[in-house]
Amino acid sequence: MKETAVKDKNITVVEKTREEQAEAQFRPLQWGLIRRLFSYTGPVKTKLRVLIGLALLRAMLLPALIFLSSRIISGTIANGEIEALPLAVLGFALLALFTEGMMHWRQKFALEIGEVVVNRLRHDIFAKMLAQPMSFFHRVKLGRIISRVTSDVETLRVGIQNVFFVSLVQGGQMVVTAVVMALLDLKLFLVVLAMAPVLYMINRHFRVKLSKLTRATQESFSRVTATLAESVTGIRVTQGFVRQETNAGFFRNLLSDHSRYNLALARTSGVLTPLLELNSQFFVAILLLFGGWRTLHGDMSMQSLIQFFFLSNFFFAPVATLGNQYNAALMSMAGAERVFNMIDANPDWEDKATAIDLPNLRRTGGASEDAEVGARVELRNLSFGYVPGKKILHDVNLVVEPGQAIALVGHTGSGKSSIINLISKFYLPTDGEVLIDGHEIRDIRSLSLHRQLGMVQQQNFLFAGTVFDNIRMSKPDATEDEVREAARQLDCLDILEDLPKGLSTDVGEKGAALSVGQRQLVCFTRALLADPRIVILDEATSSIDALTEALLQKALRVLLKGRTSFSVAHRLSTIRDADQVLVLDQGRVVERGIHDELLALGGQYAELYQQFTQVDEDQGEKP
């Protein structure tokens, strides 16, 4: 981790570089990775073969064009063969037409193949991500997943669309040109050849330096934007605390820092470009001197000398390009490694192969259509820890009869959410068992359990799209009537229809267009539509103001009716109605029973309860 400290009076500001930036930028070429990457061209295999042929063809056509034009100048024209000229030029024109005509396919196929690979990689990454258990999402940051699908996949696209085929063409072009030059005059060619490594080394040296500097520049810029983003988000704090001047000074420091890196970058590339040009001029001078000497002594023809002028340029041009391509190839390797690591990552756990579908008692007869058959849930000696050796739950036992409502109460970190995560099979127990309708949770297919689960969380996440789309999320084949019916049951159809465009209202990014209460109603409807047998409410009403809450209470009761429910809540109304209240402390159940019993007990629950209300006895009487 790199720290850039900027002195801000007596307080040091440290900007951490983001985790993603600590990832390797380059990786050596690995045959395995390259092969695997090309295996993604499966559906366009034929195109790939044609393309390789086209690239090789181009590697020959390009030198042929140069050879022909230099031949015309140094031969036909220099010798004054005016009758031969039209035919020669026509030949050149036709060859040029053919070369560029082929280029259309060469370019098109390369672009298409690259895009197909990118598309399939993205699909695989996403599929793999979905297969991961919840622990993955707690561990891996969103930014990291996004950069797999964007910047990393992008380096692979470049790798295929550009690096591979451009290198093929340019490398081939060098070889063919070299052969032609060697045939024209071997000695002069050897001189040319001696220059190539020098040029290549110079180029490599600077490229490495440049890409390091580029990275440092990008990092300094991301510090600028990060600070900027904070300034914008925190503008109320800044203005409220009159910090404009101080912030502006700080920001200017970051800007100068960024400008310093930019200049360093410019200085390096400012050396490279002239150096490359100098090199080619140096070569021209040698050619003139050494080639001229050989020509004057009759060791070489004038025609060959002129052709050398043209061909040698053509021989050197790919050197710089290939250097860049090599750099890009190493970047592709680093990208490929990360992408494939993600695709190959084994989930912490998967459903057993022998796992069965949890029978849905509500649907499979046993009871009539409208029967209220909640699931029976049992926890036996349940222990759990997110990280090994650090248990969050200890020996929890609980029997929940179908249709019962359970409230989980306790301080932050007491294990309420963990119990919910285990019942949802988002995590697997470390020890002990969770039984649902008598089936051990490890023996149940996750999907079949989740289909019978309705969940509402504190962060009522809505997807971009309409209210209707969001409600239907839990049952994608639901008709509009079904959606309306669900909303009607929750007594909130009128509220949803009162939205600007009714059910077709766009919820906006992260649901910004809806109020918190409205969003939560959408979530409730979403949960109800799935007709779940188990309902899980994780602080479902805590982010809502008191006036909206009254509205939700009613919806909540409909949702819970006839279903087995688990609520993590601090609203008393929810707790009071529960069939069982579990009071948790540091991962253990310390008290259990119904509200009144627990209150009478005068233990932890009563104490928590006091904090909730903070109402003096004498205030309560007023009717």
Place this chain on the structure above:
Amino acid sequence: MPDEPPPATAATVPTTGQLVRRLLGLAWSYRLHCIGIILIQLVLLTMGIFGLSFIGVGIDYIRHVLTPSVEAPVMPLGYALPLHWEPMQVLLLLAGTILALAMIRAVLNYVYAISINVLVHKKLVLDMRGKVYDKLQRLSFRFYDANTTGSIIQRVTSDVGAVRSFVDQVLIQTVIMVISLSVYLVYMVSLSPGLTIACLATTPLLWIISTVFSRIIQPEYAKNRILADQMVQTLAENVQGIAVTKGSGREEEAQARFDVANNAVLDQQHSIFHKVSLFNPTVSFLTRVNMVVLLSYGGVLVIRGELALGAGLVVFAGLLEQFSGQVNNVANLANTVQQSLIGARRVFEILDAPIEVKSDPEAVRRPKLKGHVRFDNVSFAYTGIEQVLKEVNFEVKPGECVAILGATGAGKSVLMSLIPRFYDATEGSLLIDSIDVRRIHLDDLRRNIGLVFQESFLFSNSVAANIAFGHPEATLEQVTKAAKIASAHDFIMDLPKDYDTILGESGNTLSGGQRQRLAIARAVLLEPSILLLDDPTAAIDSETEEDIFSALDGAMEGRSTFIVAHRLSTLRRADYVIVMDGGRIVQKGTHDELMSQHGPYKRVANLQLVDGRELSQSPFPQTEKEDA
């Protein structure tokens, strides 16, 4: 990016002409630097042409020595070779000259690269970004309400970049291009006017094709960017909403949604690929046509002896190549101009935006206010006529605490925002210590007010720096004292590096309750006489709420406090409560008074009090849900 209409910015939209004039003015302030850059480029250009012509001369000279029938070349600048020189001496001279020129060019190229980057990065961008940022910090909240965070960030980053590109890429490059094209042209014409015309015949065609192509392809690229953004957005959403997807067992549908977005990108690309792969070969073929013309027409000229082979034909081929490079730049120029104008418009919008809330020039200085606040018939509307506050009247005496209750959108937060003048009242007046707030020096006013928001924003900085945010010179002692008042000292000491612990982005490493207590400490450190608490416990578990209350009790002591709250426990702490609905005060009084009235307060209170009653009347019969 959404180009939302910016309400709180410059009233009139500048025309393109005004914009260009203003950008030219900007470039004018760096004129010496710009002219220097152009001069260097001019020298480079001339030297390049000379270098090229020396190669041509070399070829012709060797030919002349081998076959004396070929005319001896004329040296550039009419320099005459000493007659007694050996051929190798001449070649040595030529080669040496080429090298020398190349070396000088290399140095000059370096100087050129540095000076243009100094101009751009050290002057232009630095100045502009600094200015825009400065301005942003001072703009009123109205601006921030109207623009998304992304859009504002973009103004400082890419939009400033666009303005800069007007100077270094449009302006300077245009001048350089015009000069170099004319130099090339003049030189080519001096070699052979006919050949020049013949070879450049395809150039206008090239221009037209490039322009048309970029017109066609730009919208497609723009569309592609949108599709790609949607794909990433779908991914991001699915990660953020993973619990919803997994919790309802809808992974297949999620995959299907992503595939739709992913394939949309692929499908749209096909048309782009087709066009690109038609355009590029066409352009290369056109340059090859130039070669065809050169070979045929130029060949005839050489054979007729009207043009030298080396100094004429070969040099011409070289010039042609460089010429077509410059021509290609012209096509890009049009795009750059367009983009830089869009960016410039957005940057100038910020620079021109009026600062709505600022100190009156004759403002009174009040380093220490007593904290007597009076709302006198205050109304407020964000924009237009819809008032979000209507004729609000109330008074808070120094040290008093008023609680504000109301539903979302009732006007609570707005009411609070008027006190530190985040907005100014549209009607009526707000008096502090009997002075209209608009007449108090803004810095003094705000320094006398401590703020705690619903969700407190903490900066990626040390705990100490965050607490001392409003008073960077504070000593650690003062910081500790504030932290103790806010009941934050204990948990801070438990952090890895106590007061020096760096908070993650947006303070991620702390719990909601801890963050709120830091925010309270931050407010208290200023020893403000007025404390504004905007629903400070909204985003906190009620279990930890108690910690906050002890913090608040410490903070409120001896200060005029405004607190937005919903919980009875909080409301009861206040000296009196105002209940707001639809921008009006509908109820006002102490808790007891309001409990004895039929009204919204009692309704809310009852909802919470059901439990309160139980406490004294226990055992409470376990009834089925009692619905009202």
